[in-house]
Amino acid sequence: xxxxxxxxxxxxxVANCVDHPFVRGLGDGTLSKDAFRSYxxxxxxxxxxxxxxxxxxxxxxxxxxxxxxxxxxxxxVLDELGLHAGYxxxxxxxxxxxxxxxxxxxxxxxxxxxAWHGALGEILAAMAPxxxxxxxxxxxxxxxxxxxxxxxxxIESYSSPEFGQLCQSLEQMLDEVSxxxxxxxxxxxxxxxxxxxxxxAPIERS
Amino acid sequence: MNANLNPSxxxxxxxxxxxxxxxxxxxxxxxxxxxxxxxxxxxGSLPKEAFDRWLVQDYLFAKGLTTFQAIxxxxxxxxxQKVLIAGLGAMxxxxxxxxxxxxxxxxxxxxxxxxxxxxxxxxxxxxxxTQPSEVLVAILFGVEVAxxxxxxxxxxxxxxxxxxxRWSTEHFLAYVHQLHDACVLHPHQRQQDQFNxxxxxxxxxxxxxxxx
Numbered sequence: 001x002x003x004x005x006x007x008x009x010x011x012x013x014v015a016n017c018v019d020h021p022f023v024r025g026l027g028d029g030t031l032s033k034d035a036f037r038s039y040x041x042x043x044x045x046x047x048x049x050x051x052x053x054x055x056x057x058x059x060x061x062x063x064x065x066x067x068x069x070x071x072x073x074x075x076x077v078l079d080e081l082g083l084h085a086g087y088x089x090x091x092x093x094x095x096x097x098x099x100x101x102x103x104x105x106x107x108x109x110x111x112x113x114x115a116w117h118g119a120l121g122e123i124l125a126a127m128a129p130x131x132x133x134x135x136x137x138x139x140x141x142x143x144x145x146x147x148x149x150x151x152x153x154x155i156e157s158y159s160s161p162e163f164g165q166l167c168q169s170l171e172q173m174l175d176e177v178s179x180x181x182x183x184x185x186x187x188x189x190x191x192x193x194x195x196x197x198x199x200x201a202p203i204e205r206s
Numbered sequence: 207m208n209a210n211l212n213p214s215x216x217x218x219x220x221x222x223x224x225x226x227x228x229x230x231x232x233x234x235x236x237x238x239x240x241x242x243x244x245x246x247x248x249x250g251s252l253p254k255e256a257f258d259r260w261l262v263q264d265y266l267f268a269k270g271l272t273t274f275q276a277i278x279x280x281x282x283x284x285x286x287q288k289v290l291i292a293g294l295g296a297m298x299x300x301x302x303x304x305x306x307x308x309x310x311x312x313x314x315x316x317x318x319x320x321x322x323x324x325x326x327x328x329x330x331x332x333x334x335x336t337q338p339s340e341v342l343v344a345i346l347f348g349v350e351v352a353x354x355x356x357x358x359x360x361x362x363x364x365x366x367x368x369x370x371x372r373w374s375t376e377h378f379l380a381y382v383h384q385l386h387d388a389c390v391l392h393p394h395q396r397q398q399d400q401f402n403x404x405x406x407x408x409x410x411x412x413x414x415x416x417x418x
Binding site: 117 | 273318324328329331334336
């Protein structure tokens, strides 16, 4: 299946993300609050673009069934933004005036560029890494969670069966719609690289 | 644009380099138009590897810019379309020129974008669809005036004279002035911000061409 092939082709990048200091810090709870604050703000900015990319994907959907599924993904993004709003309140972050890092802009402009200009299959390939990587990371980190773990909510959200279900739906649609072309492979790989850079920026810039 | 200049001076390179976009960009203007790559073209010390990297990545950039220009032309009001369509038409010859050069040097143009080039192209294509058409003209003006200024500062001699000449012509200068005229005719408060953003990408692109 295409989604599995793409995941396997990017195994090294995935492993680098899992082993990233940001992710390790999330897991063992040692990630600095500043880095997490910075990450939450950037991720909220990113998710706004992510939701719009899904909206553009709906415009390019071929069936109502696809449109309905993509609509469900937008709901998922809005739920994530709800989680971020909660963090913003606790951590005193103003999500209305986030200045994006270059790494964030690189990712959002890549998504926008694909969403406006690319075919549906390419858009889905560009969007899949964000979902599947987060579920993968959340699931791997879940055994670390305890009652007072500072990043308990984050880990539990992304490892949840509900989020896992969204990932599966996206992967299923990717398999149905996309074909194994260089553009699809490139979009998936580039997005995965953007994920890695996205983890790096809050540590280097906060 | 400096309103005190007489009409002939207003069409000069110096006049365009004193327009408000350039002045308000501050240090970014120099950062986006001066580069080690260009210095090395001038003194003949440019490593072949850097030149080949520039040629391939600039071709990939030019393809992305062509996409941007096509969308910008389609979205522009009729009064701005003439200059945008003329610019788009010129891109065909530009791409063919790169293709011929790459073929002569046995360079493969079917390669991935360098991440810096990818970022620049993604910025342009995302902007093409999401920014107001007045801002798109300012973006294109930024790309072209930076290129014109960067190359025009060099003397057309030595092994790279062909390149210096190509992007220092009166024809190119006139085109850049027309783009500036279109910006002035249709102002927008976001023009300067995006002009500055172009210069940041230009700066990063030049660094990439030299350093890899």
